[in-house]
Amino acid sequence: MNHAQRYMAQANRHIAELAVQIFRQRAIVKHALDTGQRSEMAESLLDALEGCLCILEKHRIFLLHCSGSSGPLKYPQERGSFGIADDGNTIPARGDEVNGL
Numbered sequence: 001m002n003h004a005q006r007y008m009a010q011a012n013r014h015i016a017e018l019a020v021q022i023f024r025q026r027a028i029v030k031h032a033l034d035t036g037q038r039s040e041m042a043e044s045l046l047d048a049l050e051g052c053l054c055i056l057e058k059h060r061i062f063l064l065h066c067s068g069s070s071g072p073l074k075y076p077q078e079r080g081s082f083g084i085a086d087d088g089n090t091i092p093a094r095g096d097e098v099n100g101l
Contacts, residue, residue: 004067011060018056022049
């Protein structure tokens with residue numbers, strides 16, 4: 001496995017782990033809302049986790065570009081405007097469903 005492949009594998013691993021954390025946090029928020037408990041802190045953490053996912057997805061796109069092109073890549077200016085993944089699927093914007101979560 002070369003240098004670029006190791007970085008891509010690491011990014012994919014972080015994205016997968018974060019998706020699991022987001023899934024769990026959504027369940028915590030739902031439970032709080034369903035039982036009438038305060039949910040502000042749980043929702044704030046969920047928002048932070050989803051923000052981290054956006055950043056990791058941008059990083060993954062950067063890695064994809066670096067592995068397939070020699071030109072510089074400019075990150076999208078607006079969060080959520082990520083484009084197309086290498087498998088042809090649209091990468092979700094923040095707040096969109098991720099992997100059926």
